Amino acid sequence: MTENCGSFVRTWTNDPYSSGTVGVPLPNAELKLIDVPEMGYFADDKPYPRGEICMRGTQRFTCYYKDPKKTAETIDEEGWIHTGDVGALDNALRLKIIDRVKNIMKLAQGEYVALENVENVYSGSPIVSQVYVHGDSLQSYLIAVVVPDPVQFAVLVSRVKGKPIAPEDIAALSEATKDPQVAAAVLAELTKQAKKQGLKGFEQVRRIHLTLEALTTENGCLTPTLKxxxxxxxxxxxxxxxxxxxxxxxxKL
Structure with a gap:
């Protein structure tokens, strides 16, 4: 992250077990994990400690420019940067990033949901090009904006409509996004993916809005780093x- 003004951890070319991790802390860096109880992550988890990644060291930034409130939210009184990432440490202190803290919300019935984790699960479905999962604390279920993959979407629409639709036929695909039967078929694919990946019932999207409009930096939906x-x-x-x-x-699903 840029708040580290460079590297905080690194992998080593002679470490055959570093795949899937971001490496070990550098000599001038400190790292600790703190509990995230609402997500079930604890620094004393076995076999590997898990929790929000906090970092401290000489390469740490000092503040956000003219934004003391955000600075105070990020750096605590002991000088630790709270990254918002959830990590796990293996026996050799290799760090693996496994989740995000900042995108947690609570549903009306009191269940906590890590929205980014849910999005990552749905992104694994072939029908999905992009997905934004939304929750409301006054509602008991999740909804989503789904930008379908045009090739897979054309196949699905052709099946639902009973006639061939080409991926290049943007007008037909755009019209199909408004069809409740098509939306139901896409939702069925998402539900299949969710159950395959072990999402709990309250973590599963219950309604979707289909659109061919991509999430981009131009329409303000993505950051420059595409988050x-x-x-x-x-x-x-x-x-x-x-x-x-x-x-x-x-x-109910």
């Missing part, structure tokens, strides 16, 4: 997302 801007993406798709919740409680 989802959650607030901006919700505002961009506010009308269709609010309409999904206005339909009321969906049937």
């Amino acid at each position: 989802i801007r959650r607030k901006e993406t919700y505002e961009h798709f506010k009308r269709p997302l609010d309409a999904l919740y206005a339909l009321g409680e969906p049937s």
Whole structure:
């Protein structure tokens, strides 16, 4: 992260077991994991400690420019940077990033959901090009904006419509995004992926808004590093997302 002004951990070419990790802390860096109980991560977990990654060292940034509030939210009184990433440490102190803290929300029934983790699961479905998962603390279920993969979407639409639709036929695919039967078929694919990957019932999306409009930096939905801007993406798709919740409680999965 840029707040480290460079590297904080690194892998070594002569370490055959570093694959899947970001390496070990550098000599001038300190690292600790702190509990994230609402996500089930604890620094005393066995066999590997897990928790939010906190870092401290000479390469640490001092502050955000003219933003003392954000600085105080990121650096605690002991000088630790709270990264918002969840990590695990193996026996050789190799660090593996496994989740995010900052994108947690609580549903109306009190269940905590890590939205980015849910998005990562759904992104593994062939039908998905991009997905933004949205939750509301006054609602008991999740909804999502889904940008389908055009090739896979054309196959699905052709099956639902009973006639061939080419991936290049943008007009037909755009029209299909408004079809409730098509949306139901896409949701069925997402549900299949969710169950395959072990998402709990409350973590599964119950309604979706289909669109061919990609999430981009130009429309404000992505950061320059291509991460989802959650607030901006919700505002961009506010009308269709609010309409999904206005339909009321969906049937149980």
